Amino acid sequence: EAGVTQFPSHSVIEKGQTVTLRCDPISGHDNLYWYRRVMGKEIKFLLHFVKESKQDESGMPNNRFLAERTGGTYSTLKVQPAELEDSGVYFCASSPPGQGRHEQFFGPGTRLTVL
Amino acid sequence: QKEVEQDPGPLSVPEGAIVSLNCTYSNSAFQYFMWYRQYSRKGPELLMYTYSSGNKEDGRFTAQVDKSSKYISLFIRDSQPSDSATYLCAINRGAQKLVFGQGTRLTINP
Numbered sequence: 001e002a003g004v005t006q007f008p009s010h011s012v013i014e015k016g017q018t019v020t021l022r023c024d025p026i027s028g029h030d031n032l033y034w035y036r037r038v039m040g041k042e043i044k045f046l047l048h049f050v051k052e053s054k055q056d057e058s059g060m061p062n063n064r065f066l067a068e069r070t071g072g073t074y075s076t077l078k079v080q081p082a083e084l085e086d087s088g089v090y091f092c093a094s095s096p097p098g099q100g101r102h103e104q105f106f107g108p109g110t111r112l113t114v115l
Numbered sequence: 116q117k118e119v120e121q122d123p124g125p126l127s128v129p130e131g132a133i134v135s136l137n138c139t140y141s142n143s144a145f146q147y148f149m150w151y152r153q154y155s156r157k158g159p160e161l162l163m164y165t166y167s168s169g170n171k172e173d174g175r176f177t178a179q180v181d182k183s184s185k186y187i188s189l190f191i192r193d194s195q196p197s198d199s200a201t202y203l204c205a206i207n208r209g210a211q212k213l214v215f216g217q218g219t220r221l222t223i224n225p
Contacts, residue, residue, distance in 0.1 A: 042119075045214070091159070104211070106158035
């Protein structure tokens with residue numbers, strides 16, 4: 001079974017540009033999450049999709065970040081315009097449907113560098 | 116105050132030693148506790164998952180939760196160089212939102 005995949009693995013952009021990160025969850029996983037780790041800090045929750053609906057987006061830093069999951073399969077996270085403080089590693093995770101399933105499976109992450 | 120506190124280390128021990136990794140948390144309502152292992156340039160990989168208090172064992176790994184002191188631990192017996200990684204404790208804060216500790220970087224020296 002394929003794990004969670006993320007693309008690209010690394011992105012270097014200039015301040016003010018736009019970047020779109022993609023996540024493909026494990027097949028059949030209704031739950032999809034985005035997390036972020038900035039330098040020297042802990043991994044922090046950004047948002048949670050159940051199928052195509054945003055269940056919790058309390059961790060999104062500001063309105064420069066837009067997450068979508070059209071059709072309930074893959075998800076994209078767009079940062080527009082990017083700022084220096086957006087640099088970090090963005091992780092996607094997925095988990096199976098149903099209550100009581102607390103294990104989340106993480107992808108390898110996208111390392112974003114904003115210059 | 117952070118919801119989950121974890122000493123970032125680094126921690127370096129000789130091969131074969133018993134390793135103890137720890138986290139504290141602030142909210143006594145938390146019920147689900149996890150340990151993730153993360154190798155360099157990889158995503159976190161779920162190692163152990165426990166509910167409420169008590170111990171859970173899986174091979175050389177034991178996870179322990181002490182809810183009275185709000186303390187969670189991961190023990191690694193007969194540590195191997197392949198165990199060298201960053202270990203992250205995580206708590207399911209509810210609605211499947213994970214809160215992570217900062218991670219402890221562990222090196223096992225041959």
